[in-house]
Amino acid sequence: MTIQFNDETFRDDYSFRNSERAIKRFPFPFDKDSYMYAVNMEQHRGGPSDSIYEKRFDVDEHYVSEMRDRAMVLADDPLRCQSLPHMTLAGWDLLELIMVSKSEDYPDLFQLHRDGDQWHWINKPLGIDDKFTFMDETTLPYGPMEYITRQTQGDFCVLDQRDDNLWMDAGMITTQADWSLDFDIGMNFFEWHAPVPLAHEKGIFVRALKFLLNIQQGAPARRLNWTMTVNPLLDTSPENYHKWGIQKTELTPENIGSKQHLRVELQTFFRLPRSNGLVFPIRCYLCSFQDLMTSPKWGRRLHRVIRDLPEELATYKGFIDNRPMMLDYLSKFDDGLPTSNGIWPEFDTEPPLQK
Amino acid sequence: MSGAEKIAVRVTEVSPLNELVTRFKFEPVAGGLLPTFSGGAHTVVEMRDGDITRMNPYSLMSDPFDQTAYTISVRRDDEGRGGSLFMHKNISVGDEITISNPVNLFSLDLRAKKHLMIAGGIGITPFLAQIKQLDRAHGNWELHYSCRSEALGSYVDYLTNTHPNDVEVYYDDQKQAIDLENLLDGQPLGTHIYVCGPKGMIDWVRGKATELGWPREAIHYEEFLAPQPGKPxxxxxxxxxxxxxxxxxxxxxxxxxxxxxxxxxxxxxxxxxxxxxxxxxxxxxxxxxxxxxxxxxxxxxxxxxxxxxxxxxxxxxxxx
Structure with a gap:
């Protein structure tokens, strides 16, 4: 299916919009009416047609505008992209993985021609046509990781694996849910997860690390994570908290449907073959409450999940103060009917709202 | 299905190196290219031995960037359960077998200022791939390789011909031994040690390095144990x-x-x-x-x- 790219903004006038198609394929993260941390990993090997799981790196209608927003963030703050010296090989691994995947999965949008180490990359949506020598940094305008992640939606943590741990030694982080690469650079898996409540006590991170250390070439994995964002902001970074934090106080019963967004991260994990590193792409999808409510199942379920979420999690995810207003809004879409299992909206089979 | 992803390959070369060691070359049955890998990785080879399926890990020794073929070297173990004997006796050119995608449990630490490699016997194989990887990146490395005798010194000629200044070989039957304490003492800051060989050698190097105050994270080792036979x-x-x-x-x-x-x-x-x-x-x-x-x-x-x-x-x- 051809993608019509939106011309939209994720700042100032917030002209970001989801088309009907984008709403239907939104990765609603709750597979039942309640939520608690779990090691909810599965294999990343395709999924239903046109779902966000189908391709290795999903490209959607927001692609061109998201890349423009990333360039603006980097122009203001170059430290959002960092790579420690030993991570260059992993950067080439990532460039190869993305170029090969995108050119195979979207041949009408991306092309890769390889003749030994002489590579020719064509990115039609962004109007890029570059010839370079694979593994020779001097032939690209940026380092390999920066070059390819300026052309790929989602944040990228490029992790070194050593000493039975993972290390945040490189990354491109401009669409993050309130964490900082510049702060976390060089930290190990337990160090960068230290602020997360409840999960340590449940042993989640010990098990998750063991799983990730064993991810093998050719067998990528994925999971969904979520939080809440007021206004369709991609850049909710600690560095810019003074700009966006205040916007959480601008929510009213009148504007909550359009201003409050559910923010979902599709997190995937790929072993990088040449460096034995691991890349952890974190792809952000935003959907306003009012767009989510077009699915009766999602309306019922989101109300129940937000209502019953432990206070620590609502605090950590930054919406404890706005939760009462959210519940006033969401309760109007919950008629108490049961919901079907799984994350998909089931527009055809789920009964319409009974109130 | 457990284990890493599988690859169907055809045996395209079987080359006896000496009395004990034979090299095998694998190319993909389906044509196309094999996955790249990182130096130190191994593959698990499946052997159909009657109604028993054995799966033994062998270090990949070919150039990690060469996607046309993988090579491994297998040392015959006459006392073992028969996996290496099966490879030596039953695998020949043209056979189709199944191997796993590469898995690396003996990776280079790419932060190292220098890579000090210590190999014993068939433990040389992962270093052959790591050396290829490091040479491409102009990495700083040095190899100390201990063998039983000149006759059993797999790849000694190749290593000393291509890297005369970086490789030191020691023959047990000539009473040559690595002067470990002096070797470790002379290393620049930021050196990482890698050791692959018999258990006694690994314990010796780890013990001595620890005693001399080397950080645990700078000592890397790999020893694949073959499962030993025993009572039912x-x-x-x-x-x-x-x-x-x-x-x-x-x-x-x-x-x-x-x-x-x-x-x-x-x-x-x-x-x-x-x-x-x-x-x-x-x-x-x-x-x-x-x-x-x-x-x-x-x-x-x-x-x-x-x-x-x-x-x-x-x-x-x-x-x-």
């Missing part, structure tokens, strides 16, 4: 509700698989931890042989690594 024993698998017999020449993991139970694994050599299995009940003695569990876990009677460890006694019930 009986096991109850509680989850799948089966009672199985482990034969004298098969491992517990192989017996579980033979019973049709899909158990997780990766290296099959006691190193990666993937096949760790909980013990529900037992009466007898464990023969723990892995590098994964801690000593107190071995003593607890609550865990076993079925790829290399065995059991002697009346009852063993596993959570599998």
């Amino acid at each position: 024993f009986e096991v109850k698998l509680a989850v799948s509700n089966k009672v199985i017999q482990v034969g004298e020449r098969e491992s517990l993991l192989e017996a579980i698989e033979r019973a049709g139970v899909d158990a997780p694994y990766l290296c099959r050599g006691g190193a990666c931890g993937m096949c760790e299995t909980s013990v529900i009940d037992y009466s007898g003695n464990f023969i723990h042989r892995d590098h994964w569990l801690e000593e107190d876990e071995h003593a607890s009677g609550k865990k076993i690594m079925p790829c290399v460890s065995r059991f002697e006694g009346k009852t063993l019930v596993l959570d599998r």
Whole structure:
């Protein structure tokens, strides 16, 4: 299916919009009416047609505008992209993985021609046509990781694996849910997860690390994570908290449907073959409450999940103060009917709202 | 399905190197290219030996960037359960076999200012791939390689011809030995040590480096254990509700698989931890042989690594 790219903004006038198609394929993260941390990993090997799981790196209608927003963030703050010296090989691994995947999965949008180490990359949506020598940094305008992640939606943590741990030694982080690469650079898996409540006590991170250390070439994995964002902001970074934090106080019963967004991260994990590193792409999808409510199942379920979420999690995810207003809004879409299992909206089979 | 992704390959070369070691070359049956890998990675080779399927890990020794073929070298073990003997006697050019995608449990630390490699015997193989990788990146490395004799010195000529200034070879039968203390003492800050060889050599290098104050993170080692034969024993698998017999020449993991139970694994050599299995009940003695569990876990009677460890006694019930 051809993608019509939106011309939209994720700042100032917030002209970001989801088309009907984008709403239907939104990765609603709750597979039942309640939520608690779990090691909810599965294999990343395709999924239903046109779902966000189908391709290795999903490209959607927001692609061109998201890349423009990333360039603006980097122009203001170059430290959002960092790579420690030993991570260059992993950067080439990532460039190869993305170029090969995108050119195979979207041949009408991306092309890769390889003749030994002489590579020719064509990115039609962004109007890029570059010839370079694979593994020779001097032939690209940026380092390999920066070059390819300026052309790929989602944040990228490029992790070194050593000493039975993972290390945040490189990354491109401009669409993050309130964490900082510049702060976390060089930290190990337990160090960068230290602020997360409840999960340590449940042993989640010990098990998750063991799983990730064993991810093998050719067998990528994925999971969904979520939080809440007021206004369709991609850049909710600690560095810019003074700009966006205040916007959480601008929510009213009148504007909550359009201003409050559910923010979902599709997190995937790929072993990088040449460096034995691991890349952890974190792809952000935003959907306003009012767009989510077009699915009766999602309306019922989101109300129940937000209502019953432990206070620590609502605090950590930054919406404890706005939760009462959210519940006033969401309760109007919950008629108490049961919901079907799984994350998909089931527009055809789920009964319409009974109130 | 457990283990890494599989690749169907054809054997395209079988080259005896000396009395004990033979090199095998594999190319993809389907044509196209094999995955790249990182120096130090291994592949698990599946061998159909009658009704037993053996899966043994072998280090990849070819250039990690060469996607046309993989090569491994296998040392014949006349005392073992027969995996290496099977490779030597039953595998010939033209055979189609299954291998796993590369898995690396012996990776280079790319932060190292210098890579100091210490190899014993067939332990040379992962270093051959690492040297190719480092040479491409102009890395700083040095190899000390100990062999039994000139006749059994696999790849000595190749290494000393291509890297005369970086390779030092020691022959046991000429009473040559690595002067380890002096070697470690002379290294620049930021050096990492890699050792692959017999258990005695690994323990010696790790012990000496630790004694001299080397940081634990700067000492890397890999020793694949071949599962050893032992007395047959009986096991109850509680989850799948089966009672199985482990034969004298098969491992517990192989017996579980033979019973049709899909158990997780990766290296099959006691190193990666993937096949760790909980013990529900037992009466007898464990023969723990892995590098994964801690000593107190071995003593607890609550865990076993079925790829290399065995059991002697009346009852063993596993959570599998």
